[in-house]
Amino acid sequence: MPKLITQVGCPYCGSSCDDIEVLVSDDGKKVLEVHNACTIGNNLFHHANDSTRPMLPRKRQPDGSMKEISYDEAVDYTAKTLLAAKKPLIFGFGSTNCEGMSAVGRVAEKAGAVLDNCASICHGPSFLAIFDNGYPSCTLGEVKNRADCVVFWGCNPMHAHPRHTSRYSIFPRGFFTQKGQMQRTIISVDPRVSDTAKLADIHYMLNQGHDYELFDAFRTVLRGHDIPDEVAGIKKEQILQGAEAMKKARFVMIFFGMGCTHTDGRNHNVDIAISLTRDLNTHTKASIMAMRGHYNIAGPGQVWSWQFGFPYCIDLSKGSHAHMNPGETSSVDLAMRDEVDCFVNVGTDAGAHWPIDAVKHVKKHPFITIDPNFCMASEISDLHIPVRIAGVDEGGVVYRMDNVPIQFKAVLKGLTGVPSDEELFDMIYERMCKLTLTEPIWLAALEHRKYPSVVS
Amino acid sequence: MATVTLKPTKTPTIMFEAFNITPDAFAGKTPAQIAALEGREGKIKVTIGDFFEVSGSPGATAAETDIVIAGDCSRVKYIGNKMTAGSITVNGNADMYVGGWMKGGKIHVKGNVHSFCGIGMEGGDILIDGKAENYVGCAYRGDWRGMKDGTIRIKGSAGNDIGTFMLGGTIIIENNAFIHVSTHAEGGTVIIKGDVEGRVGGQMVKGDIYILGKVQYMLPGFKKIEVVEKEVDGVKGTFDHYIGDLGERHPKSKGKEIFANLYVKAAA
Ligand code: SF4
Numbered sequence: 001m002p003k004l005i006t007q008v009g010c011p012y013c014g015s016s017c018d019d020i021e022v023l024v025s026d027d028g029k030k031v032l033e034v035h036n037a038c039t040i041g042n043n044l045f046h047h048a049n050d051s052t053r054p055m056l057p058r059k060r061q062p063d064g065s066m067k068e069i070s071y072d073e074a075v076d077y078t079a080k081t082l083l084a085a086k087k088p089l090i091f092g093f094g095s096t097n098c099e100g101m102s103a104v105g106r107v108a109e110k111a112g113a114v115l116d117n118c119a120s121i122c123h124g125p126s127f128l129a130i131f132d133n134g135y136p137s138c139t140l141g142e143v144k145n146r147a148d149c150v151v152f153w154g155c156n157p158m159h160a161h162p163r164h165t166s167r168y169s170i171f172p173r174g175f176f177t178q179k180g181q182m183q184r185t186i187i188s189v190d191p192r193v194s195d196t197a198k199l200a201d202i203h204y205m206l207n208q209g210h211d212y213e214l215f216d217a218f219r220t221v222l223r224g225h226d227i228p229d230e231v232a233g234i235k236k237e238q239i240l241q242g243a244e245a246m247k248k249a250r251f252v253m254i255f256f257g258m259g260c261t262h263t264d265g266r267n268h269n270v271d272i273a274i275s276l277t278r279d280l281n282t283h284t285k286a287s288i289m290a291m292r293g294h295y296n297i298a299g300p301g302q303v304w305s306w307q308f309g310f311p312y313c314i315d316l317s318k319g320s321h322a323h324m325n326p327g328e329t330s331s332v333d334l335a336m337r338d339e340v341d342c343f344v345n346v347g348t349d350a351g352a353h354w355p356i357d358a359v360k361h362v363k364k365h366p367f368i369t370i371d372p373n374f375c376m377a378s379e380i381s382d383l384h385i386p387v388r389i390a391g392v393d394e395g396g397v398v399y400r401m402d403n404v405p406i407q408f409k410a411v412l413k414g415l416t417g418v419p420s421d422e423e424l425f426d427m428i429y430e431r432m433c434k435l436t437l438t439e440p441i442w443l444a445a446l447e448h449r450k451y452p453s454v455v456s
Numbered sequence: 457m458a459t460v461t462l463k464p465t466k467t468p469t470i471m472f473e474a475f476n477i478t479p480d481a482f483a484g485k486t487p488a489q490i491a492a493l494e495g496r497e498g499k500i501k502v503t504i505g506d507f508f509e510v511s512g513s514p515g516a517t518a519a520e521t522d523i524v525i526a527g528d529c530s531r532v533k534y535i536g537n538k539m540t541a542g543s544i545t546v547n548g549n550a551d552m553y554v555g556g557w558m559k560g561g562k563i564h565v566k567g568n569v570h571s572f573c574g575i576g577m578e579g580g581d582i583l584i585d586g587k588a589e590n591y592v593g594c595a596y597r598g599d600w601r602g603m604k605d606g607t608i609r610i611k612g613s614a615g616n617d618i619g620t621f622m623l624g625g626t627i628i629i630e631n632n633a634f635i636h637v638s639t640h641a642e643g644g645t646v647i648i649k650g651d652v653e654g655r656v657g658g659q660m661v662k663g664d665i666y667i668l669g670k671v672q673y674m675l676p677g678f679k680k681i682e683v684v685e686k687e688v689d690g691v692k693g694t695f696d697h698y699i700g701d702l703g704e705r706h707p708k709s710k711g712k713e714i715f716a717n718l719y720v721k722a723a724a
Binding site for chain 2: 085086087111112128131132210212213216217218219220222223225226227228231264265268271272275279317318319324325326327328337338339340341
């Protein structure tokens with residue numbers, strides 16, 4: 001009898017939907033049906049059925065071809081490469097669980113590596129703004145139940161977070177928002193007419209890259225001062241209209257995305273958005289949230305802040321303390337300035353998402369990919385180590401975009417012999433300790449550690 | 457004054473973090489002791505002697521010590537880090553953090569510098585003959601207390617984030633700058649002799665900015681109140697005086713709000 005597993009989390013986008021139902025085959029090895037998920041989530045679960053998924057590490061041979069090797073060999077190579085490098089870079093963690101992120105902390109510390117996650121090329125600037133200006137945020141539950149004015153600034157959830165609008169932000173009926181969409185004023189700020197903009201009551205089609213000016217205009221208006229007739233391509237009357245809508249609302253929610261964090265000014269766009277949120281609180285209630293991209297990309301921020309005091313761009317090469325200063329210790333800058341001599345790509349695809357020049361720079365040195373699937377990074381790597389897919393054949397804790405932790409379930413039995421990220425990193429750490437004749441330090445994690453009991 | 461000369465002998469493969477190239481660390485040491493001073497190349501502990509040939513001798517105190525680096529330091533970070541007195545001259549380029557958290561003394565770089573020049577500076581003088589990248593005289597990430605005192609003069613152009621969270625001191629950029637000047641500043645003076653693309657004085661509470669060139673995009677939070685005659689760094693001219701950032705909080709003195717001042721050279 002196929003088994004229906006309920007309350008499953010979807011390991012794709014930052015909405016981290018936890019109401020998915022998955023029908024799996026008798027033997028627990030195939031996904032038959034996926035309910036409730038959007039198309040992306042649906043496909044993601046079905047991907048796990050792919051019979052061509054790699055089950056053994058592959059190492060590049062002198063003739064350029066890839067040859068399958070054992071996990072022991074792969075672990076040994078990774079440990080030795082990390083130890084030999086002067087400054088390795090371990091990057092990724094867009095799509096894995098917190099257990100893996102925690103385990104890699106030990107490896108990175110031992111290797112004197114720079115530990116960075118996809119926020120570096122995504123919401124990293126938001127962290128910088130939060131350091132500078134605080135983060136008056138809330139949970140998505142509060143958005144659903146309270147927000148009656150929702151601003152989407154530089155983000156397009158209709159495409160990037162498909163169920164965000166139906167679960168939390170536009171359509172759902174909540175405790176104080178029983179009329180759902182009818183009750184909500186939707187404001188979209190986007191230089192393009194995106195599908196989210198089409199749903200909006202007010203769409204500010206601003207000149208690209210002038211978000212900061214528009215934020216400043218809203219703030220100036222809210223403090224009762226006059227503004228020029230046109231700011232960032234938007235007419236004064238329109239700005240006054242939006243400011244009035246926000247002031248009148250009972251709860252304003254600002255969601256921001258890459259349109260703020262990766263246009264000129266970056267962290268400053270988010271910084272002033274936070275200031276605007278603070279200003280709005282003198283008139284009504286207001287809150288702000290980053291539209292985090294992946295289902296657990298808020299995870300490394302939480303886990304590593306607890307371990308090292310910083311959420312990303314953590315330079316552990318000093319041995320005595322962690323140093324963080326994006327611009328210097330951020331992955332792409334390190335690569336472009338030739339500051340790293342070994343690259344480990346984990347649960348992301350730097351080959352596809354990095355600027356090509358940065359990829360060329362890190363490609364001069366040993367390049368290791370740890371990922372369940374074949375991807376562009378795995379194909380240019382010197383070593384590709386497959387792991388289980390977090391959220392599909394491996395459970396674990398994930399942090400949703402509002403930093404709420406959710407326990408994700410494994411719906412499938414993992415491929416035989418393929419470890420999880422956590423198990424793999426523990427193996428690498430243990431091997432590094434052996435090679436350096438040091439005792440591994442497991443702390444409390446030891447009892448919960450699965451390796452080596454699971455991997456045969 | 458006693459001079460120590462460092463001659464580059466090797467280019468570091470990973471950047472050399474030379475936080476000990478300061479008059480404070482050199483004072484009272486022999487060349488051999490200076491060569492043995494620690495630095496970092498990635499996770500490897502290295503010494504100044506691994507990359508430089510040390511000659512001459514320092515004074516007994518930092519104030520009596522001059523350091524001359526006779527060559528390029530494009531891959532050397534932290535020159536003059538936290539120095540309190542004395543001088544450093546670099547006959548070439550330097551990488552990040554030149555004069556970072558510096559308290560006194562003088563640094564003269566004859567080439568270009570990379571980002572974070574004069575980060576968290578508290579005093580002293582920095583003179584850069586070439587251009588600077590981003591974050592000149594800025595605050596460390598998350599610190600709301602930026603540059604407190606001292607002078608930074610960049611003869612070339614500079615990138616973005618000049619004087620972020622600045623509290624005091626002076627920054628002079630003799631050529632163009634990109635965006636974000638004195639963001640969040642609560643004091644200090646920034647003079648830009650060239651053009652700026654925009655975002656001048658965003659979220660600024662107090663302090664002064666002088667732009668001798670053009671501002672391409674003015675922030676809506678700045679309001680013109682008068683036209684004044686001023687002499688700025690030896691240049692006399694007529695300036696449009698703006699106050700702002702009207703969107704930001706401002707302290708009150710004698711019941712009146714104190715704003716930041718932005719002076720933009722009036723069109724002739
Ligand atoms: S909205 Fe995101 S988390 Fe929800 S099912 Fe779709 S991809 Fe998965």
